[in-house]
Amino acid sequence: MSSPEINDIPIRDDMIRLGQLLKLANLVEDGVEAADLIKNGMVQVNGEIDERRGRQLHDGDTVTVGGATVRISTQK
Numbered sequence: 774m775s776s777p778e779i780n781d782i783p784i785r786d787d788m789i790r791l792g793q794l795l796k797l798a799n800l801v802e803d804g805v806e807a808a809d810l811i812k813n814g815m816v817q818v819n820g821e822i823d824e825r826r827g828r829q830l831h832d833g834d835t836v837t838v839g840g841a842t843v844r845i846s847t848q849k
Contacts, residue, residue, distance in 0.1 A: 779835065781846040789845065791818065791828040794836060798843045810838060 782798045789797070795807040795816070807826065814822045817837040818830065830836065832847040 779842045779844050782843045783846045783848045785848055787847060788829045788831050790826070791816065791823065791830060791836065792826040794830055794843070794845070795838065798836070800836075800838045800841060800843070815839070 780798070782794065784794075784797075791811060792804055792807045795801045795810070796804065801807045801810065810816050811824055811826045814824060815838060816823060818828060819835055820837075830845050832845055834845045836843050836845075
């Protein structure tokens, strides 16, 4: 069994909010969809469900939605 592929998502700043990341990574179409997924416990941050749309994410954090996983990568 292979492990799921993790795609790196580069960001310019030191942090990005969860709702913004979902849109940037094309995991959702818009902020409404992001809010619904987060509110319904369908988003994991670093392996744990997180229901805070404004959750701050930093370099190395991972986010999983519907089997797709992305990792934050800061561009310095």
